[in-house]
Amino acid sequence: MPRNTPLHLAVMLGHKECAHLLLAHNAPVKVKNAQGWSPLAEAISYGDRQMISALLRKLKQQSRESVEEKRPRLLKALKELGDFYLELHWDFQSWVPLLSRILPSDACKIHKQGINIRLDTTLIDFTDMKCQRGDLSFIFNGDAAPSESFVVLDNEQKVYQRIHHEESEMETEEEVDILMSSDIYSATLSTKSITFTRAQTGWLFREDKTERVGNFLADFYLVNGLVLESRKRREHLSEEDILRNKAIMESLSKGGNLMEQNFEPVRRQSLTPPSPNTISWEEYISAESGKAPHLGRELVCKESKKTFKATIAMSQEFPLGIESLLNVLEVIAPFKHFNKLREFVQMKLPPGFPVKLDIPVFPTITATVTFQEFRYDEFDDSIFTIPDDYKEDPSRFPDL
Template identity: 95%
Template sequence: MLGPGDEEAAAAAPGGGRGPAHFPVHESVFKGDVRRLSALIRTQDIGQKDSHGNAPLHLAVMLGHKECAHLLLAHNAPVNVGNAQGWSPLAEAISYGDRQMTLLRKLKQQFRESVEEKRPRLLKALKELGDFYLELHWDFQSSVPLLSRILPSDACKIHKQGINIRLDTTLIDFTDMKCQQGNLSFIFNGDAAPSESFVVLDNEQKVYRRIHHEESEMETEEEVDILMSSDIYSATLSTKSITFTRAQTGWLFREDKTERVGNFSADFYLVNGLVLELRKRREHLSEEDILRNKAIMESLSKGGNLMEQNFEPVRRQSLTPPSPNTITWEEYISAENGKAPHLGRELVCKESKKTFKATIAMSQEFSLGIESLLNALEVIAPFKHFNKLREFVQMKLPPGFPVKLDISVFPTITATVTFQEFRYDEFDESIFTIPDDYKEDPSCFPDL
């Protein structure tokens, strides 16, 4: 809260009113003042971002102020929050390299709490939907003939009945030209307890895993080892400049493009200004880590697997702390937006931007609404490519339902998502249960 006269002082501060008086929690963390932080934490917003997009937890981690970090975490400071460059406190903790500040356990706890908080709304939305079968196809195509032969495709089937959903898919993930396929079924059972609701079945190995089970200490420590030996990624999809214009057809006489997609008449639009900003950091990695990771990626790109690489996470020791910070609070907070002095370990970062070309077909004949689709996609969000689809559909789209999306994911590769079939239907309840001959394997699907 600002006292009498504080508003005038703040307005005169560097950065046009975004000076130190506006960020007392950040200042106390920056200076390692635990006593002041303890007093402020009861009345201030500890998730607030400063003019550089950093939350107090970012600063505590980057500066190695453990007591401040632990105090913020004890008061449930958000871990999954990005700064201006898209880096989370967890990413900064990996860079700093102190095993005691990885924040991983807290991140997972907050994710479970978020899922449980959304659960009543999600169940209500599913209950109000009719029971249906929805089929959508993923196809990756290339102008390079030989490449087209190895690109994946998938006919994904979604069954929804009551407050249960089942998704059958063969495409687990497609990222950075690497395809991960299998024969999986994802089941959400709304009647089960939260810890029992989400299950993934491997129909080839006949094993299953409960997605949101609480990891053991050993599992968490092994995940920390993997994080500390891997690149740190940040991907930001810029939607501010996106516009939609009607696609045209015809040579002499141009007219708006309207075609049938499956059983639905659809209007086609060009998507303009879709930009993905990618950042990769590796200042925490040794030369041995980099070479090892490169060998693993090369093996995976050729169809190999981690077992062939004798991949066993090695217990990582905490790194030597970075050089002590010499930047003052005033220098940090008064720096121009987007040009904050770097805190923590010296960055080794590679940045790139990708501009995507896309077209989208919107049909006003489709029975399912966008909001209903978003609720269904929210349930199956643990699958990475469905989460990406959900992020795209959340944009302010033209009128109708997106029955087809063509998007250029690489210069020579286009991904096509098509909603081929939709019908209201009823199903045998057994398809929403785990088969009796499947065994539980908590170690399968480590990326989910």
């Protein structure tokens, strides 16, 4: 990771014209510095509303462009893959007693035919603040124009919404309000020192553990050295913000939901800029690697490291390869929990396909993902189309 990109520096020092010039020339917004913070995180800390808004818009634009760039490669990979039905289960657990009571589980059913994918799920979204339930189907139609290719069906309400990645001015401004009133959070799964050892079974005579997972015989491994490093920053928050956020979290852990909180983000004003930095350019560039002096508002940061004990079951019998799975996951990546699965299976795993694995999703929450069933199959084209009796509701899922 670079120490700081020019965009990081412009934002931290409050050089707005310079930051806007860099954005106009498409400076990357997603890139992190050596401490794991993006320019957007630094803009939230600095507290200039206009700057946060400009970075957020550019980040979304760059994400859309990145998706469009990958699209031809993904469609080619999908076309080459046989048509199949895949069922996987998610079970979320936590060592926090109250939290474990409200955590969801979910069965996902995936149909893939040609360059079309349908995903049926009961879990809409899962973050550390909330989980949303429903009976939903996501349909990806690879032949359609990019703006028309992704549709979500609400099978209970019989409505559908096309997922356009363009957001309205109001949605972006509301997101800025939420960013300005919440902790800045960064979590990285460190896999540098990860190792796999065969799991053992038996009391007296120990032997390698091999069991069936769904229809597949699998070898079980222990995952060692998996560390989730998380950091929270709140130098931009007032005492009132901190108390309100704490009250929301406590209510959620007791089974409340965000709607009951009157969680209406208040329109936030820019903060008073931090005191000007007295660090000279010479001091900055001569600092040791990883120890660059901090620029911008004085940090209020809490760090935690948690080592996870995880198990993974690898099957040589599973008909799909990891690369193929990654291609499918990339198409259905609007889900945060699917992104975590994709990150995890990109590691160098033992031989075979991961039919069962534990993934740290948040510092207090782990998901066990099990691939229950897989078969090559053909389907009726109608399952990849919107039913005639469903009505369009463009605002059914404001978060998507």
